[in-house]
Amino acid sequence: MANIKSAKKRIEVTAIRTARNKAIKSKVKTSVKKVEAAIAAGDKAAATTALQNATTEILKAQSKGVYHKNNAARKVSRLAVAVNKMA
Numbered sequence: 001m002a003n004i005k006s007a008k009k010r011i012e013v014t015a016i017r018t019a020r021n022k023a024i025k026s027k028v029k030t031s032v033k034k035v036e037a038a039i040a041a042g043d044k045a046a047a048t049t050a051l052q053n054a055t056t057e058i059l060k061a062q063s064k065g066v067y068h069k070n071n072a073a074r075k076v077s078r079l080a081v082a083v084n085k086m087a
Contacts, residue, residue, distance in 0.1 A: 021066050036082075058075050
């Protein structure tokens with residue numbers, strides 16, 4: 001356990017940020033799963049609306065520094081391609 005005040009603060013701040021990042025990543029994963037479920041069900045309309053929501057969540061995560069911009073762009077792109085492939 002840390003004895004120095006600054007080290008104790010770093011531990012607290014790290015725990016807070018870790019929890020925040022986990023919550024944001026979880027939100028993104030949930031929205032991506034909704035898109036994938038709609039694709040699996042073959043529902044183009046639901047997939048399109050879910051894609052819009054997922055894109056918003058991914059870009060929010062990127063703006064907060066949870067995801068690198070290229071990682072976010074790749075996630076959005078792959079989801080969009082999957083939705084556009086639907087008949």
